[in-house]
Amino acid sequence: MSQSILRRFSTRAFPIILVCFLILTGCSPQNTLRGVFKKQTPYEKYQSGLKDAKLDQTALGQQWVAAGEKALQAxxxxxxxxxxxxxxxxxxxxxxxxxxxxxxxxxxxxxxxxxxxxxxxxxxxxxxxxxxxxxxxxxxxxxxxxxxxxxxxxxxxxxxxxxxxxxxxxxxxxxxxxxxxxVLAFPVQGKDSRAVQSFWGQDRDGGSRRHEGIDIFAPRNTPVVASVQGFVTRVNTTPLGGKVVWLSDTKRRQSLYYAHLDSQLVNVGDQVQVGDTLGLLGNTGNAKTTAPHLHFGIYQFGQGAVDPYPYVHKDREKPAALEVDTRRFNAWTRVAKSTSTLRAAPSGTAAALATLARHTPLQVLAGSSSWYRVLLPDGRQGYMAASLVESLEKPLRTLKLKRQAPLLDASEATAAAKRTLPADSSVRVLAMAGDFLLVKEAAGVVGWISTDAAE
Missing domain, CATH: 2.60.120.380 (Jelly Rolls)
Incomplete structure (x- = not known):
């Protein structure tokens, strides 16, 4: 199958392409239409299209499926x-x-x-x-x-x-x-999680019980608002919570608990939207000796109290900006310094995957902050600090082949040969990986040769 036909194959043209292959390959309508009424993801639909068009039997189709599986497994x-x-x-x-x-x-x-x-x-x-x-x-x-x-x-x-x-x-x-x-809006108007001063699980009453919520401090009478669309199930006064409001979050099968209010501004049965005022912040109940604050809790149906902090905490940290040279993407590079560490994530504290020798070849796949995600010749992936990577523009040395040798497309003996290099031909060595050298021959073609050919 020609590359031009493959290039035209996409889900955007899926119906037309599928009809063409139905005619050309003699696929039955039953086979072609299987899964039409089954809910599939866009990925699954595309993969089914490859199969119906017999493209899953091509080398590229098989590589595409394998790449998707590898991304999940590793x-x-x-x-x-x-x-x-x-x-x-x-x-x-x-x-x-x-x-x-x-x-x-x-x-x-x-x-x-x-x-x-x-x-x-x-x-x-x-x-x-x-x-x-x-x-x-x-x-x-x-x-x-x-x-x-x-x-x-x-x-x-x-x-x-x-x-x-x-x-x-x-x-x-x-x-x-x-x-x-x-997933929830912050329950105190004009505030965020920086206003939380008492957290889930802290001791209360001399250690006889644990804090089943978070305390959010703000000036008295600051509006306390609905964190979710729902309906009010309880409005009452208790010895511990003082003036409280309970709000049902039926979507997540949980109730939100607002305590120590100075005043309650809703009634049982009221339907509320996110941001609607439920009451005003105070220090009623057992909080009368403390500064005004809202005790906010979450109680899941059938499970009890859970830590509400993740439900309302918004991380203000932003992803680090890209600092690497994007011109190296999809290109071969090499390790610039001796004993450089390949890491599991773009961080100097991430787990070390391997220690690489100087001049080890690396194919750059992507970049994050000041790190490259790289692929080694043996298939391993990891992150390398950009400062430890250099281009292949400057050859390591030039050598003459002792005998005729195949120029391979991968660093393994069973790889396909791009061409055969004659004895005494000169090549420029770009990087080294075990028993193979990454080289550039006189015509500018880059490939791999066995170190045996250079001896």
């Missing part, structure tokens, strides 16, 4: 907020996988931007992992293929994986941004 472990820019080459199917953990009560917000001569359609999918079955992540959300954005409320505090993968045979630069946000 994702990069990151902390949020996170931002990375990289490049998807048309000639080599690739996918990016990112693993992170977000607290319950937060939502993850993902945005993927692309640019290029022919901007690729990008599939953005979020998965939840099961600690007892890491080999089968559960799909929980996907981005709209037009906007490439998604928001998802975390239901369980366990690792999640984001997979970003473009369609076949479209190249382009991409930027993925992953941030968190609270």
């Amino acid at each position: 994702p990069v472990k990151i902390s949020l907020p996170f931002k990375e820019t990289g490049y998807f080459p048309a000639e080599k199917p690739m996918a990016a996988g990112y693993q992170f953990t977000v607290k319950r009560g937060q939502k993850v917000a993902v945005k993927v931007q692309t640019q290029g001569k022919e901007t690729p359609q990008v599939f953005v999918d979020l998965f939840e992992t099961d600690p007892d079955n890491l080999g089968a992540p559960k799909h929980v959300a996907n981005a709209d293929t037009v906007s490439s954005q998604l928001e998802y409320e975390i239901e369980e505090e366990q690792p999640h994986i984001l997979r970003v993968q473009p369609e076949l045979l479209r190249s382009g630069e991409y930027t993925v941004t992953i941030e968190t946000a609270p």
Whole structure:
């Protein structure tokens, strides 16, 4: 199948392409239409289209499927907020996988931007992992293929994986941004989580009980507002809470508890919207000896109290700006200094994956802050500080081959040969990886040769 046909294959032209292949391949309407009435993600629809068009039997189709699976099985472990820019080459199917953990009560917000001569359609999918079955992540959300954005409320505090993968045979630069946000609005007007001075779990009454909420301090009579759309279930006065209001959040099967109010401005049964005033802040109940504040709690149906802080805390930290040279994306580079560390994440404190010798070749996949995400010849991935990476513009040395040798497209003996280099021909050595050298021959073609050929 020609590359021109493959390039025209995309989900944007999916109906037309599928009809063409139905005629050409003799596929039955039943086979072609399978899954039409089954809800599928854009990724699954595209993959089904590849299969119906027999493109899954091509080398590129198989590489595309394998790249998507690898992104789920071996994702990069990151902390949020996170931002990375990289490049998807048309000639080599690739996918990016990112693993992170977000607290319950937060939502993850993902945005993927692309640019290029022919901007690729990008599939953005979020998965939840099961600690007892890491080999089968559960799909929980996907981005709209037009906007490439998604928001998802975390239901369980366990690792999640984001997979970003473009369609076949479209190249382009991409930027993925992953941030968190609270699922509830802050309950005190004009304030944010910096006003919290007493947290969940702290001792109360000499250690006889624990604090089942957070205390938010503000001037007396500051409006206390609805953090969610819901209805008022209780308005009363208690010895501990003083003047209190209970608000039902049926969407999340929980109740919000507002205590120590100076006054209550709603009635049982009232329907409220986010930001509506429920009462005015005070220090009634057992808070009469303290400064005015709101005690805010969350009680989940059938489970009891949970820490409300993640539900209202907005992280003000922004992802670090990109500081690396984007011209190196999709290019081979090499380690510039001896004993450089390959790390699991773009941080000097991240786990060390390997110690690399000077002149080890690295293919740059992407960049985050002052770090490159790189691919080693043996398939390992990790992050390398940009200061430890250099270009291949200046050869390490020039050598003559002792005998005829194949110029390989990968650093392994079974790799395909780009051409055969004659004995006594000169090559410039660009990098070294085990028993192979990355070289450039006289015509400018770059490839790999065995060190045996140079002896």
